[in-house]
Amino acid sequence: xxxxxxxxxxxxxxxxxxxxxxxxxxxxxxxxxxxxxxxxxxxxxxxxxxxxxxxxxxxxxxxxxxxxxxxxxxxxxxxxxxxxxxxxxxxxxxxxxxxxxxxxxxxxxxxxxxxxxxxxxxxxxxxxxxxxxxxxxxxxxxxxxxxxxxxxxxxxxxxxxxxxxxxxxxxxxxxxxxxxxxxxxxxxxxxxxxxxxxxxxxxxxxxxxxxxxxxxxxxxxxxxxxxxxxxxxxxxxxxxxxxxxxxxxxxxxxxxxxxxxxxxxxxxxxxxxxxxxxxxxxxxxxxxxxxxxxxxxxxxxxxxxxxxxxxxxxxxxxxxxxxxxxxxxxxxxxxxxxxxxxxxxxxxxxxxxxxxxxxxxxxxxxxxxxxxxxxxxxxxxxxxxxxxxxxxxxxxxxxxxxxxxxxxxxxxxxxxxxxxxxxxxxxxxxxxxxxxxxxxxxxxxxxxxxxxxxxxxxxxxxxxxxxxxxxxxxxxxxxxxxxxxxxxxxxxxxxxxxxxxxxxxxxxxxxxxxxxxxxxxxxxxxxxxxxxxxxxxxxxxxxxxxxxxxxxxxxxxxxxxxxxxxxxxxxxxxxxxxxxxxxxxxxxxxxxxxxxxxxxxxxxxxxxxxxxxxxxxxxxxxxxxxxxxxxxxxxxxxxxxxxxxxxxxxxxxxxxxxxxxx
Amino acid sequence: xxxxxxxxxxxxxxxxxxxxxxxxxxxxxxxxxxxxxxxxxxxxxxxxxxxxxxxxxxxxxxxxxxxxxxxxxxxxxxxxxxxxxxxxxxxxxxxxxxxxxxxxxxxxxxxxxxxxxxxxxxxxxxxxxxxxxxxxxxxxxxxxxxxxxxxxxxxxxxxxxxxxxxxxxxxxxxxxxxxxxxxxxxxxxxxxxxxxxxxxxxxxxxxxxxxxxxx
Numbered sequence: 001x002x003x004x005x006x007x008x009x010x011x012x013x014x015x016x017x018x019x020x021x022x023x024x025x026x027x028x029x030x031x032x033x034x035x036x037x038x039x040x041x042x043x044x045x046x047x048x049x050x051x052x053x054x055x056x057x058x059x060x061x062x063x064x065x066x067x068x069x070x071x072x073x074x075x076x077x078x079x080x081x082x083x084x085x086x087x088x089x090x091x092x093x094x095x096x097x098x099x100x101x102x103x104x105x106x107x108x109x110x111x112x113x114x115x116x117x118x119x120x121x122x123x124x125x126x127x128x129x130x131x132x133x134x135x136x137x138x139x140x141x142x143x144x145x146x147x148x149x150x151x152x153x154x155x156x157x158x159x160x161x162x163x164x165x166x167x168x169x170x171x172x173x174x175x176x177x178x179x180x181x182x183x184x185x186x187x188x189x190x191x192x193x194x195x196x197x198x199x200x201x202x203x204x205x206x207x208x209x210x211x212x213x214x215x216x217x218x219x220x221x222x223x224x225x226x227x228x229x230x231x232x233x234x235x236x237x238x239x240x241x242x243x244x245x246x247x248x249x250x251x252x253x254x255x256x257x258x259x260x261x262x263x264x265x266x267x268x269x270x271x272x273x274x275x276x277x278x279x280x281x282x283x284x285x286x287x288x289x290x291x292x293x294x295x296x297x298x299x300x301x302x303x304x305x306x307x308x309x310x311x312x313x314x315x316x317x318x319x320x321x322x323x324x325x326x327x328x329x330x331x332x333x334x335x336x337x338x339x340x341x342x343x344x345x346x347x348x349x350x351x352x353x354x355x356x357x358x359x360x361x362x363x364x365x366x367x368x369x370x371x372x373x374x375x376x377x378x379x380x381x382x383x384x385x386x387x388x389x390x391x392x393x394x395x396x397x398x399x400x401x402x403x404x405x406x407x408x409x410x411x412x413x414x415x416x417x418x419x420x421x422x423x424x425x426x427x428x429x430x431x432x433x434x435x436x437x438x439x440x441x442x443x444x445x446x447x448x449x450x451x452x453x454x455x456x457x458x459x460x461x462x463x464x465x466x467x468x469x470x471x472x473x474x475x476x477x478x479x480x481x482x483x484x485x486x487x488x489x490x491x492x493x494x495x496x497x498x499x500x501x502x503x504x505x506x507x508x509x510x511x512x513x514x515x516x517x518x519x520x521x522x523x524x525x526x527x528x529x530x531x532x533x534x535x536x537x538x539x540x541x542x543x544x545x546x547x548x549x550x551x552x553x554x555x556x557x558x559x560x561x562x563x564x565x566x567x568x569x570x571x572x573x574x575x576x577x578x579x580x581x582x583x584x585x586x587x588x589x590x591x592x593x594x595x596x597x598x599x600x601x602x603x604x605x606x607x608x609x610x611x612x613x614x615x616x617x618x619x620x621x622x623x624x625x626x627x628x629x630x631x632x633x634x635x636x637x638x639x640x641x642x643x644x645x646x647x648x649x650x651x652x653x654x655x656x657x658x659x660x661x662x
Numbered sequence: 663x664x665x666x667x668x669x670x671x672x673x674x675x676x677x678x679x680x681x682x683x684x685x686x687x688x689x690x691x692x693x694x695x696x697x698x699x700x701x702x703x704x705x706x707x708x709x710x711x712x713x714x715x716x717x718x719x720x721x722x723x724x725x726x727x728x729x730x731x732x733x734x735x736x737x738x739x740x741x742x743x744x745x746x747x748x749x750x751x752x753x754x755x756x757x758x759x760x761x762x763x764x765x766x767x768x769x770x771x772x773x774x775x776x777x778x779x780x781x782x783x784x785x786x787x788x789x790x791x792x793x794x795x796x797x798x799x800x801x802x803x804x805x806x807x808x809x810x811x812x813x814x815x816x817x818x819x820x821x822x823x824x825x826x827x828x829x830x831x832x833x834x835x836x837x838x839x840x841x842x843x844x845x846x847x848x849x850x851x852x853x854x855x856x857x858x859x860x861x862x863x864x865x866x867x868x869x870x871x872x873x874x875x876x877x
Contacts, residue, residue, distance in 0.1 A: 253691060349874040349875055351834055351860060358837050358853055359853070360821075361851065361852055362850065363850055366839060371838060372839070554691040554693075554749060611757070
């Protein structure tokens with residue numbers, strides 16, 4: 001039965017067609033949209049559902065077009081705007097004519113998707129027998145047209161063709177092939193629906209307009225504006241991209257306080273999945289959301305996030321408000337570039353906080369946990385506390401990590417985190433590297449390369465990265481319970497490695513039987529990092545922090561350490577801190593063995609020398625000493641790797657930690 | 663006074679152990695902050711010099727201190743029982759530094775100028791004074807004229823004191839509360855600007871510039 005709804009996501013379904021294979025089978029095609037296709041080749045009639053007209057989105061830039069029925073023009077134009085915003089490189093980037101011609105002739109087409117942080121992704125998928133194209137024969141192509149006419153909603157589309165969409169590049173030419181079609185279309189669909197929700201169609205004097213906040217447009221360019229290097233091409237429609245860092249004021253003094261993490265996961269997911277708000281959320285993690293929203297006059301952010309405020313969450317926002325074509329997730333770079341050029345166009349960047357306005361004054365006692373409300377007395381055992389209603393409710397939500405209260409000896413708190421600021425920079429650097437080093441790009445003019453780098457918009461790439469990050473977290477959790485000891489027994493069980501909050505996979509607590517337990521957890525993390533993000537191993541936006549201490553150690557001190565990771569691997573074993581990148585960790589893991597008293601003395605001596613003299617040279621002289629060089633050749637190698645004597649010593653102490661028996 | 667200037671009297675404070683608490687949390691652990699809020703200095707100056715209306719704020723120099731934890735069992739004199747042990751976090755001199763050192767800035771006015779005459783002096787700040795924590799030496803350094811700058815606030819001050827300190831605009835408020843004594847035995851918590859707030863104010867209060875837009 002024919003569908004009556006317009007599904008923006010379907011405008012790119014043709015990209016799943018293997019043009020070459022179809023041509024080899026005698027089907028005549030031009031490009032990857034099918035508005036000019038000769039349907040008599042397949043003995044079928046032209047599709048006629050609303051979604052069919054999405055095929056025209058590449059060529060319709062105005063509501064005055066007569067190519068399709070007027071009724072469908074607004075949806076197609078809005079799709080075209082959304083598509084532009086979702087592309088990794090602006091469709092209107094200002095490359096040379098020669099480059100554009102080469103691209104048109106498909107000279108730059110690469111096989112499959114290029115994942116910036118995992119370049120061999122597509123090859124591995126191909127080895128597993130997976131292939132990007134969904135339509136390779138006339139019969140499959142016929143089914144594609146049937147699907148366009150019958151598809152009822154985007155979910156059907158993603159469910160049926162998800163596997164192919166994830167392997168297909170949104171644009172198959174190098175270096176445009178860095179976003180998978182699944183992510184690109186998810187993003188396009190969300191943006192399209194927000195544009196549609198906040199604009200209206202007007203017909204006046206027989207002319208069609210789209211209006212948003214009293215700004216009427218007839219063409220795509222009028223709404224979005226031109227490129228950043230076109231100072232007079234001002235766009236009329238201004239929207240906001242907002243990074244929301246969701247924080248809480250509570251500190252952890254009891255295990256029940258961890259329930260705030262559960263509350264945060266719940267509220268972010270509820271907002272991101274609610275049918276009224278989900279399209280505003282382009283992507284999210286368990287402590288972060290990226291929103292696409294209209295200006296404040298149209299949608300008040302405090303009202304949108306009212307539930308967060310009521311539950312006393314604090315949302316720190318980085319908000320870019322700009323003409324549509326200028327919106328980008330690399331906000332700070334774009335802001336600097338924008339303000340270094342003389343232009344009359346509109347781009348603003350703000351830092352704001354969304355939270356409940358606290359009272360000007362509180363009468364004692366103040367809530368011991370959040371310190372933002374008046375607290376009522378709450379006694380437990382011999383401890384008297386003061387808690388506000390919010391914190392009391394959180395305490396009453398249940399007892400996470402109940403087993404922890406029974407543990408003795410040492411335990412480690414562990415958190416994996418994605419640093420969004422670092423991610424944006426890393427993606428930018430990886431794209432530049434791809435443009436410079438890709439074999440196909442070697443014949444491209446340096447000016448074109450520079451223009452491509454400047455035109456890069458990392459939003460969709462960032463969204464795809466977050467999906468892989470979530471996958472890494474899930475697999476990390478599975479792998480933890482697959483670790484074996486020397487006898488082949490399971491190293492951690494669900495009772496000795498706790499995930500205190502269901503579905504919150506960034507945070508765990510485990511029993512430390514020995515230094516080896518900590519090292520096995522780090523090994524699992526680094527192995528997965530190398531598998532999922534091989535190009536990020538040296539400079540990773542994904543970080544692992546582990547805080548090791550006696551089980552009585554203050555929880556909030558663990559959390560403070562876990563919340564501010566400095567490097568890829570941060571370990572605190574009070575009072576020592578060991579901060580390492582993956583390469584340093586691997587080197588130490590390989591070179592430093594089990595206990596060796598002489599090595600221990602030597603490392604202590606080196607650390608002392610370094611502390612007293614603050615001189616690397618004096619340390620090296622000691623290491624170069626003939627006897628020392630002979631006795632401890634490994635130390636020299638480690639110093640050559642950039643490790644300090646203190647790091648080596650801290651690692652040594654961690655690795656040789658004795659078996660702890662209760 | 664020119665709007666672009668605020669004049670402060672700069673003092674240096676040195677201590678061997680200091681625990682300026684966030685409030686008691688769960689009763690068993692008291693973390694320590696690394697700045698000296700206006701309320702802490704106000705209380706100390708009132709106790710030691712009888713000054714009621716001095717506006718002052720302080721910041722420990724990062725390179726001079728490190729954190730440590732002290733555990734003790736408070737004794738309830740009334741019930742003659744010991745309570746659960748409390749772990750108190752405090753600042754002590756970093757290895758190689760003779761003391762944990764803080765810069766104190768006092769808003770210059772007639773009262774504050776008189777205050778210089780009491781220098782150098784010994785004062786106590788923070789928690790656990792009975793165990794000798796928080797004993798400090800304070801001495802006058804110089805007068806500082808501070809330009810206006812937009813950036814991230816690096817200390818804690820009552821919101822109602824912001825104009826006294828020369829803050830002309832609060833761009834992003836990170837709120838918390840500071841205790842404000844209303845008599846010797848009672849007080850209230852007043853809303854305060856905490857670290858990370860974005861303000862337009864004297865440079866000495868700013869830790870890093872804010873370079874973007876604001877309304």
